[in-house]
Each structure stands twice: as structure tokens, then as C-alpha cells.
Amino acid sequence: MKKHNFSAGPAILPASVIKEAAAGVLELDGIGMSILEISHRSAEFIAIAAEAESLARELLQIPADYAVLFLSGGASGQFSMSAMNLLNENQSAGYLDTGTWSSKAIKEAKAFGKVQVLASSKDQNYNYIPTGYDIPAGLRYVHVTSNNTIFGTQLREFPTTDAPLVADMSSDIFSRRIPLEKFGLIYAGAQKNMGPAGVTLVIVRKDLLGQVDRHLPSMLDYRIHIENESMFNTPPVYPIYVSMLTMRWVKAQGGLEAMERHNEAKAKLLYDEIERNPRFQCTVPNPQDRSLMNVTFVCTDDADTKPFLAAAEAAGCDGIKGHRSVGGFRASIYNSMPLESVQVLVDVMKNF
Amino acid sequence: MKKHNFSAGPAILPASVIKEAAAGVLELDGIGMSILEISHRSAEFIAIAAEAESLARELLQIPADYAVLFLSGGASGQFSMSAMNLLNENQSAGYLDTGTWSSKAIKEAKAFGKVQVLASSKDQNYNYIPTGYDIPAGLRYVHVTSNNTIFGTQLREFPTTDAPLVADMSSDIFSRRIPLEKFGLIYAGAQKNMGPAGVTLVIVRKDLLGQVDRHLPSMLDYRIHIENESMFNTPPVYPIYVSMLTMRWVKAQGGLEAMERHNEAKAKLLYDEIERNPRFQCTVPNPQDRSLMNVTFVCTDDADTKPFLAAAEAAGCDGIKGHRSVGGFRASIYNSMPLESVQVLVDVMKNF
Numbered sequence: 212m213k214k215h216n217f218s219a220g221p222a223i224l225p226a227s228v229i230k231e232a233a234a235g236v237l238e239l240d241g242i243g244m245s246i247l248e249i250s251h252r253s254a255e256f257i258a259i260a261a262e263a264e265s266l267a268r269e270l271l272q273i274p275a276d277y278a279v280l281f282l283s284g285g286a287s288g289q290f291s292m293s294a295m296n297l298l299n300e301n302q303s304a305g306y307l308d309t310g311t312w313s314s315k316a317i318k319e320a321k322a323f324g325k326v327q328v329l330a331s332s333k334d335q336n337y338n339y340i341p342t343g344y345d346i347p348a349g350l351r352y353v354h355v356t357s358n359n360t361i362f363g364t365q366l367r368e369f370p371t372t373d374a375p376l377v378a379d380m381s382s383d384i385f386s387r388r389i390p391l392e393k394f395g396l397i398y399a400g401a402q403k404n405m406g407p408a409g410v411t412l413v414i415v416r417k418d419l420l421g422q423v424d425r426h427l428p429s430m431l432d433y434r435i436h437i438e439n440e441s442m443f444n445t446p447p448v449y450p451i452y453v454s455m456l457t458m459r460w461v462k463a464q465g466g467l468e469a470m471e472r473h474n475e476a477k478a479k480l481l482y483d484e485i486e487r488n489p490r491f492q493c494t495v496p497n498p499q500d501r502s503l504m505n506v507t508f509v510c511t512d513d514a515d516t517k518p519f520l521a522a523a524e525a526a527g528c529d530g531i532k533g534h535r536s537v538g539g540f541r542a543s544i545y546n547s548m549p550l551e552s553v554q555v556l557v558d559v560m561k562n563f
Numbered sequence: 564m565k566k567h568n569f570s571a572g573p574a575i576l577p578a579s580v581i582k583e584a585a586a587g588v589l590e591l592d593g594i595g596m597s598i599l600e601i602s603h604r605s606a607e608f609i610a611i612a613a614e615a616e617s618l619a620r621e622l623l624q625i626p627a628d629y630a631v632l633f634l635s636g637g638a639s640g641q642f643s644m645s646a647m648n649l650l651n652e653n654q655s656a657g658y659l660d661t662g663t664w665s666s667k668a669i670k671e672a673k674a675f676g677k678v679q680v681l682a683s684s685k686d687q688n689y690n691y692i693p694t695g696y697d698i699p700a701g702l703r704y705v706h707v708t709s710n711n712t713i714f715g716t717q718l719r720e721f722p723t724t725d726a727p728l729v730a731d732m733s734s735d736i737f738s739r740r741i742p743l744e745k746f747g748l749i750y751a752g753a754q755k756n757m758g759p760a761g762v763t764l765v766i767v768r769k770d771l772l773g774q775v776d777r778h779l780p781s782m783l784d785y786r787i788h789i790e791n792e793s794m795f796n797t798p799p800v801y802p803i804y805v806s807m808l809t810m811r812w813v814k815a816q817g818g819l820e821a822m823e824r825h826n827e828a829k830a831k832l833l834y835d836e837i838e839r840n841p842r843f844q845c846t847v848p849n850p851q852d853r854s855l856m857n858v859t860f861v862c863t864d865d866a867d868t869k870p871f872l873a874a875a876e877a878a879g880c881d882g883i884k885g886h887r888s889v890g891g892f893r894a895s896i897y898n899s900m901p902l903e904s905v906q907v908l909v910d911v912m913k914n915f
């Protein structure tokens with residue numbers, strides 16, 4: 212039976228990318244060797260890495276004063292690395308607390324400077340995006356999580372502030388156009404919208420670097436990675452290769468504008484059914500706050516939860532069990548998720 | 564034409580592993596999904612990670628008081644992470660300086676405590692392993708690079724000291740049996756003898772942890788990774804999968820004893836020809852210091868260098884150009900390198 216992969220991450224990749232990714236393991240482009248066993252200094256891999264960077268630049272329209280890095284360590288590594296590189300001990304950064312990942316970013320940053328939580332939706336189990344909060348002047352940066360993977364909320368608009376934004380875009384990178392000029396640093400673990408697990412995209416405005424007093428170990432210093440074009444040490448070759456293939460696919464689909472339309476259509480299909488169907492309910496009350504990537508919902512009657520999960524699984528819908536901190540269901544419908552798969556889930560809901 | 568992959572890393576993997584690794588990308592074990600798109604919390608991946616750990620434990624005979632971790636960030640990440648986790652500012656660690664990688668480890672460690680270079684072979688461009696040096700008492704640990712990938716030297720014996728050894732085994736992990744009880748910490752980037760780039764094996768004696776005063780970011784704290792069984796955050800799923808397949812292969816070959824015999828036979832074949840053939844010369848004078856993994860040699864007459872490289876490449880021998888800091892040639896003949904491929908190179912030398 213065909214599986215429809217609604218997993219929150221590592222997550223679905225385009226079927227065509229999976230095929231190319233498997234072929235590259237057997238033999239990369241007729242070179243007589245696997246992508247798994249070529250040197251990262253080989254002409255072949257240097258071309259792959261360069262294409263990955265230029266696709267990221269093209270898709271997100273990243274100007275030359277920003278560096279584009281492919282690092283390892285996940286988005287969790289960036290929670291500390293971003294603060295370590297940007298924030299001096301006596302400086303303040305503002306953080307918007309919109310979920311588990313925001314809180315972890317806050318926790319890690321506290322070791323490096325003063326952290327001001329600008330607003331939090333923790334009081335309602337993170338089921339909304341705070342508004343109407345003040346952002347004081349003089350912050351070094353303002354950190355946001357653009358999409359809250361666990362709680363199914365998303366920042367449709369980004370805060371307006373004089374400080375550069377630092378954003379964890381792990382679960383909605385490349386899913387929509389963004390106002391890049393507002394951001395000083397963007398990071399994203401690949402394993403939702405960019406590729407397989409094992410690589411993290413970092414986009415950083417270069418003039419923000421080199422202003423902290425502390426010692427930075429080489430591997431944790433963005434400047435060292437910039438100087439070495441992400442090849443200070445052996446990069447995660449295969450995750451970068453498959454991310455490059457996935458970005459090629461995004462571009463072939465029509466880029467971020469096309470992704471945006473595609474993602475809006477899929478989300479509408481699913482949210483409309485949740486609204487319409489009395490047996491289901493969205494966990495995020497305000498439609499404006501609902502994520503286009505992770506759709507979180509519950510059964511109105513908890514007795515339906517188990518049988519609905521079974522019905523969805525019987526239809527091949529995989530990975531829709533909600534995160535334990537929310538319960539119910541979470542359908543992750545990233546870029547690579549086809550509309551047809553969302554329709555399969557909606558049909559299960561209709562027929563349930 | 565069949566390629567013989569003598570690259571120093573990322574490096575050759577067994578042909579059977581490449582096949583399985585490609586199949587897993589298309590579909591993992593009949594589950595209807597690719598290994599690239601399953602959750603790291605799925606039953607399937609948890610089983611893979613558990614098998615990777617238990618294979619590492621079995622092959623190296625690692626007892627329960629050591630943790631086995633699969634981290635990201637490469638061996639270069641471990642240069643700082645190991646010192647950060649083990650060394651207080653007022654404590655001293657001894658380092659053996661046997662090459663580029665040792666020097667980098669020394670540089671990174673200096674930020675965290677007192678570093679004593681016990682001996683160095685830098686005076687002879689690292690073409691030997693120092694002996695006869697003193698190791699003072701009271702060191703927190705003694706750091707060694709078990710195999711010097713660039714310079715073609717290897718520690719056949721490990722230093723005797725009361726302090727636990729910390730070893731970078733990136734380029735000879737799983738290639739021979741080791742006296743595990745001497746080590747407090749072992750780390751190895753996967754991309755030579757363990758699998759593809761993107762994951763780093765860390766083996767650490769647990770009682771050595773939790774004794775430093777400094778703040779450790781979560782991602783850089785071994786204890787956090789131990790508590791979370793290497794799943795504190797999304798691990799590099801595919802690199803771990805392929806490493807597990809490679810360890811299965813090592814086990815199927817007969818484990819480390821068999822690898823040792825196999826590696827000795829291959830190295831003997833190549834070193835014997837270098838010795839015998841007046842047109843070639845090993846860069847490491849003392850046979851005892853020569854690496855079984857990276858065989859470095861030059862042409863006696865430099866005018867032969869270019870034509871020999873061309874002849875080797877014409878025979879399908881890839882990646883034998885020496886590192887710029889040594890020149891000449893480097894044939895990396897890791898576990899997965901078949902004797903037949905070494906024979907091809909030796910035949911080129913004979914017929915040159």
C-alpha cells in the first residue's frame with residue numbers, strides 16, 4: 212500500500228528526489244563512484260556544494276552581504292551557536308517564546324548574554340502567536356521561531372524592530388517568500404523542508420559577526436566556516452547532496468511563490484475539513500495563527516481518537532499521531548507533500 | 564572502467580554496503596518509505612541506532628561503563644568538545660603532536676586548560692612517531708592521534724601512563740584491535756573506516772564526565788547526549804544507517820582480528836613494492852611507524868611524479884595524489900579496500 216508520510220521530521224521528500232538520491236548512492240553521474248565515497252574536495256562535490264549554495268541564494272533571494280553555510284549539529288546546535296557568535300555577556304537579546312523550540316533557544320542563549328522574553332504563549336499551551344507586545348530599543352537581536360512544529364502555529368508576519376531578527380525556520384524554510392532584509396541570521400535543520408537529517412542551513416549577515424569578546428572554538432565560529440566556504444572540516448556530504456536535489460526540485464516547481472500557493476491549497480483543504488466536520492477541532496483557535504506546515508487537531512470526542520488513528524493508518528497515512536505535549540493529531544504537510552495525500556487524509560475524516 | 568578508490572576520506576565503502584545503502588534510500592526494508600524520510604523516533608530507526616551501538620560495542624569490546632555516541636560535527640568538533648568536557652582551566656593535559664590533526668586538537672584544547680605537548684615530530688615534517696619522551700604525573704588525560712592520515716604514520720603501541728588516553732581514531736577505527744581499557748575517550752569521524760561523512764563516533768568512560776566547572780551548551784555536553792541515547796536532537800539518520808551497515812560488514816568479515824590481517828596483507832603488498840622498486844620511496848623512514856591505512860610515498864626522481872600519477876589514473880586508481888603538505892602519493896587502503904585494488908596499483912608501479 213502506498214504510504215502517505217505526514218511525519219513531522221525527518222519528513223517526506225519528493226518522490227523524484229528519492230529516486231535521484233538512490234541513484235547517486237549507486238553511482239554519482241557516471242563517475243564510477245558513489246556519492247558516499249568521494250572526497251569533499253573532489254571537483255564533483257565542490258560543484259554540488261556550490262549549486263546548493265546558489266539554489267538557496269536564488270530561492271530566498273539572498274544578497275551578497277549574507278553568507279550561506281551548510282553546517283552540522285542540527286537546529287539545536289544553532290540555539291547556542293547563534294547566541295555565542297552574536298551576543299556579548301552585557302548585551303540583551305529579545306526572544307519570542309512560542310513553543311518548545313523557542314524555549315530551548317532561550318535556555319541555551321541565557322548562558323551567553325541577557326535574554327529578555329518579549330512575549331510568551333505558554334499560558335495557553337502555545338496555541339497562539341502573541342501580539343501587542345513591546346520591543347525595547349537597543350536589543351542586539353530579536354529571536355523568533357517562524358513555525359512551531361509541535362504546536363501547529365506559524366508567524367505569518369514578522370515583528371517590526373530596529374534590531375535584526377534571528378529566526379529558527381527549521382520547519383518552514385523554503386515554504387514561502389520571506390522579507391529577507393529583516394533578518395540578521397536564519398537557521399534551519401534540513402529534515403523538514405530542505406532534505407534529509409544531518410545538515411543545517413545557516414544564513415548570516417556578515418557584518419554582525421566578529422563583535423563578541425569570548426573565545427569561540429573553531430567549529431563554532433561562523434567566520435571560520437565562511438572563510439572555508441563550509442569546508443573547514445568534512446561536511447555532511449550526502450545530506451548536502453540530497454538537500455541540493457530537493458532545492459532543485461523546489462526551483463523546478465516554480466520556486467517559493469509556487470510553494471506558497473501549493474502549501475496554502477493543501478492547508479486550506481485540511482483546515483476546511485477540520486472546521487466543517489463536527490468530530491474534529493483545530494487546537495489553534497485563531498485561523499491567522501495556524502501553521503501551513505503542521506496541522507494540529509483533536510477529536511471532539513476523545514473516544515474517537517484511537518479509532519480515527521487506526522482508520523487513517525489503514526488508509527496509509529503515516530505519522531499523524533500528535534506530539535505528546537498537545538495530544539490528538541498532527542499532519543505535517545511540508546513542501547514535498549502532494550495535495551493527493553492530503554486528500555486521502557481528508558477523505559478518511561469525511562468517511563469516519 | 565572500474566575505479567579503485569584510494570581517497571583519504573570520505574573514502575571507499577564495501578560494494579555490498581553501497582548496494583544496501585542505495586536500496587534503503589528507495590525503500591527501507593519493505594516499510595513503504597525511504598530511510599531518508601522516516602522519523603528518528605520511529606521503531607525502524609531506533610532499531611538501526613541500537614544495532615549501530617551494539618555492533619560498535621561488540622567489535623571494539625566496549626564495556627558498560629563506557630558510553631557509545633553517534634554525534635555530528637566531525638572529528639574537528641571533538642577537538643574542542645573533548646577538552647571542554649574533560650579539562651578544567653587549571654588542569655593539564657598532555658598532547659602528542661604527530662601531525663596536522665594533532666596540532667589542530669592542541670590548538671582547540673588550549674582555550675580550555677593547560678596543554679603540554681609531550682613530544683612532536685614536526686621537526687621532520689611529521690614523518691615519524693616520537694619515542695622516549697617523558698609523561699609527567701598528574702595529567703588529566705593524554706591525547707594521541709592513532710593514525711596520521713596526512714603523513715602516513717600510525718601509533719602501533721599506545722603510550723603507557725596513569726592518565727586515561729584520549730584518542731582521535733578517525734582514520735583507523737575498526738581497522739585493528741585496541742587495548743580499550745587504556746582509553747578514556749575515543750572519537751572518530753565516520754568517513755574513513757566507519758561509513759559516509761556526517762557522523763562521528765564517540766566512546767567515553769562515563770566516570771570522567773561531570774567534573775568541569777564551565778557551562779556547557781547542551782549540544783556540547785556528552786552527558787546530555789548520553790542521557791538521550793544520542794537522540795537529544797535529530798541525529799544524522801542516513802550516515803548512522805550506512806555506518807551500521809558498514810559495521811555489519813566488518814563483523815561478517817570476521818571482526819577486527821580479520822580486518823587486522825586483511826589490512827596488514829594489503830599494506831605489506833604495497834610497502835614491499837615501494838621498498839623493492841628503485842623508482843619509489845616511502846616518506847616514512849622507520850617501517851615501525853608506517854601506517855597500515857595511508858601509505859605515503861614519492862618518486863625517487865621527481866620527474867616521474869606526473870607520469871606515474873597519469874599511469875595510475877589510467878588504470879583506474881583514483882585519489883592517490885599526496886596531500887600538499889607531503890607531496891608525492893598517498894594510497895589510502897582502509898578496511899573496505901580490496902586486496903585486488905592494491906594489486907592493481909602495485910602492478911602499475913611494477914610496469915612503470
Ligand SMILES: Cc1ncc(COP(=O)(O)O)c(C=O)c1O
Binds near residue numbers: 360798
Ligand atoms: C522549529 C524547530 N526548531 C528546532 C528543532 C530541532 O532541530 P534539530 O533536531 O535539527 O536540532 C526542530 C525539530 O523538530 C524544530 O521543529
Ligand SMILES: Cc1ncc(COP(=O)(O)O)c(C=O)c1O
Binds near residue numbers: 445713731732753
Ligand atoms: C586523523 C583525523 N582527525 C581529524 C580529521 C578531521 O575530521 P573531520 O573532517 O570529520 O572534522 C581527519 C580528517 O581527515 C583525520 O584524518
Ligand SMILES: [Mg+2]
Binds near residue numbers: 311
Ligand atoms: Mg514548537
Ligand SMILES: [Mg+2]
Binds near residue numbers: 485487488489490491
Ligand atoms: Mg470541526
Ligand SMILES: [Mg+2]
Binds near residue numbers: 661663710712714
Ligand atoms: Mg595528519
Ligand SMILES: [Mg+2]
Binds near residue numbers: 844
Ligand atoms: Mg624503493
